[in-house]
Amino acid sequence: MITAASTPRVLVTGGAGFIGSWLVEALLAAGFSVRVLDDLSTGRRENLPDSVELIVGDVLDAEALEGACAGMDGVFHLAGVVGMRLAHTHKNYSYRVAVESTERLLGFFDGPVVLASSSAVYGLTDDTAVAEDFPITDDSVRRYDGDEVGYALGKWHMEDRALRAVAKGHKVMVLRPFNVVGPRQTGTYGMVVPTFVKLALAGAPLVIHDDGLQTRCFGHVRTFVDAVLGLAANPASWVPGQNVVNIGNDQPVSILELARVVGEEVGTELHLEFVPYGEVFPGRRDVRDRRPDSRRLEQLLGRAPSWPDMSEVVRDILADLRASGEDRSL
Numbered sequence: 617m618i619t620a621a622s623t624p625r626v627l628v629t630g631g632a633g634f635i636g637s638w639l640v641e642a643l644l645a646a647g648f649s650v651r652v653l654d655d656l657s658t659g660r661r662e663n664l665p666d667s668v669e670l671i672v673g674d675v676l677d678a679e680a681l682e683g684a685c686a687g688m689d690g691v692f693h694l695a696g697v698v699g700m701r702l703a704h705t706h707k708n709y710s711y712r713v714a715v716e717s718t719e720r721l722l723g724f725f726d727g728p729v730v731l732a733s734s735s736a737v738y739g740l741t742d743d744t745a746v747a748e749d750f751p752i753t754d755d756s757v758r759r760y761d762g763d764e765v766g767y768a769l770g771k772w773h774m775e776d777r778a779l780r781a782v783a784k785g786h787k788v789m790v791l792r793p794f795n796v797v798g799p800r801q802t803g804t805y806g807m808v809v810p811t812f813v814k815l816a817l818a819g820a821p822l823v824i825h826d827d828g829l830q831t832r833c834f835g836h837v838r839t840f841v842d843a844v845l846g847l848a849a850n851p852a853s854w855v856p857g858q859n860v861v862n863i864g865n866d867q868p869v870s871i872l873e874l875a876r877v878v879g880e881e882v883g884t885e886l887h888l889e890f891v892p893y894g895e896v897f898p899g900r901r902d903v904r905d906r907r908p909d910s911r912r913l914e915q916l917l918g919r920a921p922s923w924p925d926m927s928e929v930v931r932d933i934l935a936d937l938r939a940s941g942e943d944r945s946l
């Protein structure tokens with residue numbers, strides 16, 4: 617387990633990114649001493665408080681990874697190639713960052729490790745409320761990546777390496793985040809919420825893939841990192857068999873509804889443009905509905921996280937953009 621009392625010094629890989637920087641803040645507030653390893657490919661120094669030690673380096677670089685882990689009691693491994701646009705154009709690299717870095721990390725680091733996998737491991741299934749024991753195969757995951765090796769297979773094989781380490785007694789917890797959203801997320805790589813906010817602020821049409829009736833569950837990053845700390849502090853979350861956990865809001869919102877909320881909060885007249893998904897990402901299919909079964913998360917936390925609704929998420933994003941004086945969603 618990871619608590620400020622038992623494991624006071626922690627490394628966050630990918631800590632300068634969107635979720636990572638929120639996690640770093642929450643860890644500092646909980647009394648941890650935090651170090652970050654990030655290559656700043658999508659992360660930013662400005663996302664972190666000045667007091668945080670940042671090592672700029674690649675998790676695929678053995679020396680950088682081992683150096684960053686020196687003296688640490690625990691690791692949150694969040695570095696990854698994220699966002700459809702980025703993961704689609706760097707499929708192999710995205711796979712390697714997930715799998716090779718995890719293999720190496722679990723090979724030399726003995727302390728507890730939290731891994732950021734993804735709901736992408738559920739592939740293209742349209743089963744709503746998908747639970748952790750949903751049957752997953754390499755083939756089902758590869759379909760998500762357009763029948764190629766890519767982001768989703770990387771996360772699935774990352775989980776495989778984790779479970780092998782767990783079988784040898786290593787303390788590893790695997791998170792399967794669903795759509796995490798909030799301030800500091802960038803729209804550059806295809807994330808829908810910051811993209812819609814950016815387009816609405818510019819008065820441009822919001823581009824909807826397919827009919828917009830597909831649904832996602834958007835979870836505020838603040839609630840998300842709070843749940844991560846709660847899970848990490850509970851010894852039960854590390855027990856083999858329940859150490860793989862869906863984490864995300866379980867209230868679905870259609871993309872059309874998201875567009876409506878963004879238009880309302882930005883205060884702009886809504887213009888929508890509909891584009892077939894296959895035109896944007898040739899050879900790939902979109903997931904129609906993606907929703908977590910949150911029973912394990914709630915049982916381990918001893919409560920249901922209270923996820924803010926979409927309007928509050930969008931208001932927080934807008935407030936952050938105004939406070940920062942720049943458009944960080946671009």
Ligand SMILES: NC(=O)c1ccc[n+]([C@@H]2O[C@H](COP(=O)([O-])OP(=O)(O)OC[C@H]3O[C@@H](n4cnc5c(N)ncnc54)[C@H](O)[C@@H]3O)[C@@H](O)[C@H]2O)c1
Nearest residue numbers: 630632633634635655656657658659674675694695696796
């Ligand atoms: N945001 C979501 O909805 C979501 C959903 C499922 C899973 N996840 C996972 O959560 C983690 C964090 O995602 P995020 O949304 O904060 O994205 P992000 O792009 O903001 O964060 C990823 C961070 O990793 C860093 N990074 C990338 N490659 C690296 C490398 N080779 N070496 C060192 N640093 C590297 C980037 O610079 C960035 O700071 C990722 O592992 C992602 O796959 C996120």
